[in-house]
Amino acid sequence: MSRVSDKVRSPCVSVCALDENDTCIGCQRTGDEILRWTSMTNEQRREVLRKVAEREKKVSL
Template sequence: MSVRDKVRSPCVSVCALDENDECIGCQRTVDEITRWSQMSNDERLEVLKKVAEREQRVAL
């Protein structure tokens, strides 16, 4: 798989953790951020689904 085919990181270069240890920029957990480079595309897509759910929660 080429680099072009990999699911891109949702990082927006606003790196700070909230009280739940989730990044306020990309909404990923510390574990998700740390493991991102070793994840398969399927795992990354699952993380992005969780990120979308967290974004909805924060928006409320």
Template sequence: MNVADKVRSPCVSICALDNDDMCIGCHRSGDEITRWTQMDHEERLHVLQNVAEREKKSLIHG
């Protein structure tokens, strides 16, 4: 897999965890952030799907 195929981090440089251990910037859990560099391609895609769901919920409830 070349560099262009790698799943990039959703980090937006707003790094702060809320009371639920979710980053208010990228919507990843503390565990997902910590493990990101060790995750394979499929795991990262799964995290990004979760991030999209969390982001939608935060816009609805925010």
């Protein structure tokens, strides 16, 4: 049984604005990823976080 505390937490930093690529400038998730976050499994959330990390690398270049 999964507890709430076991869920992968959202990367939201309360800076919510989508850029021209439909990516949030605060958390680097796409609009679709943000909308689906609450219904995702922990594994799906981890995959989104991997993608977020890649997007963050590109932004910092």
